[in-house]
Amino acid sequence: MTPNAFFVTGTDTDAGKTLIASSLLHLARRRGLTTAAGKPVASGSVLTPDGLRNDDALALQAQCAPALSYDTVNPLAFEPAIAPHIAALEAGTELSLAGLLAPMQTLLKQQADLTLIEGAGGWRVPINETASLSDLAVALDLPVILVVGVRLGAINHARLTLEAIERDGLRVAGWVANVVDDRTSRLTANLATLDHWLSQRAGIPCLGSVSHLADPTPERVGHCLDLDPLLEPHER
Template identity: 80%
Template sequence: MTDRSPDMTPAAFFVTGTDTDAGKTLIASTLLYAARTRGLSTAAGKPVASGSERTSQGLRNADALALQAQCEPALSYDAVNPAAFEPAIAPHIAASEAHVELSVAALLAPMQTLLAQKADLTLIEGAGGWRVPLNDEASLCDLAVALDLPVILVVGVRLGAINHARLTLEAIERDGLSVAGWVANVIDDRTARLEENLATLEHWLSRRGGIPCLGVVPHLADPTPERAGFYLDITPLVGTS
């Protein structure tokens, strides 16, 4: 049984965060999970990932595996994550140490192949924040621009989140892309004046920025897409069908 409308237009987005460990993978996985529960097809990409483990199948990154698990129909690991590196360091440094040329062109083709499958919801997740370098000339945001995808902004809510969120939004819009929605992901539930911080984010991103908030995910002791899904609304992304 599917909720998909026969004339539904495939939706695709680039997922970025205000910083490393903002919760991009949890939120992206949860959005994909929510789409699957509606009977929609899903696909995901993690163009480049550091902090991968060596396995009998090759390098495997936990974030990419989490995204792969939410793809319906199933996708191969290489389709999801074409560039994986072992050390948990900045991708351009990891690539340099591995003697791999990391570029927008090298990542663009596999992501375009992924998008060509035209799943009902496709998410391409970045690494770190918006301006993470790929090499001495290009950054991961240049891939988002090349793909020409609207952006989902994951705000890791902790001290400094308001400034990080506003700067990231300004950078995305300066690069010519729109933000389709934002999520407040509470990283530190001990953040002073948490409710006031959330209200300020709502003011600057939604009321003044006109960007829909897809939800506020509280700090979860055991974060999973099933648990986080209770707090997110994907309707602004895929409609009501």
């Protein structure tokens, strides 16, 4: 297991994985720590003169210090904003666990002070007919950061995701409540319930609660997060 390296997953698509990951990396950079990030596969990319580029991967790349090439961060990008395995098949290829594992292992060998590898969608997003992105996290043997997209249904999604991660034999190192719908009824009660089931009962540190922001940036969101539970004692 690589020190201070984590797999970032969410309760669903658009839970805010990239925003939280970028913000945690930004906090590490402010402390003078080296950072690295990976987005092994991304759909919903735009064709540029340099090739396909994905906004989430670009956001992660911007927080890497020392700088990493785009292909190092995101080795596989597809244009349509659909499930990655379907996007790959439409592009005439097939995703494989080995194909995603090798570049992420190379990334981890850089031994950055903080490395975050972000999945796509939720925990059980498939990469082909037999494997899921969760299998990548297991193969990398990384503890997990769970980003809970707080909206109606988040409590159930969070608990199910936690159960699946633990059933796969991995540890959840921390969780973040990211309010994606500020119109969520009984928001305060929902946040308290998430804290009860994830922190009080499961013993998982809460890395922060992020209110819905009209213009979220890693700088602004970073003020809502606590990096310390993720770092080795000598780096705090």
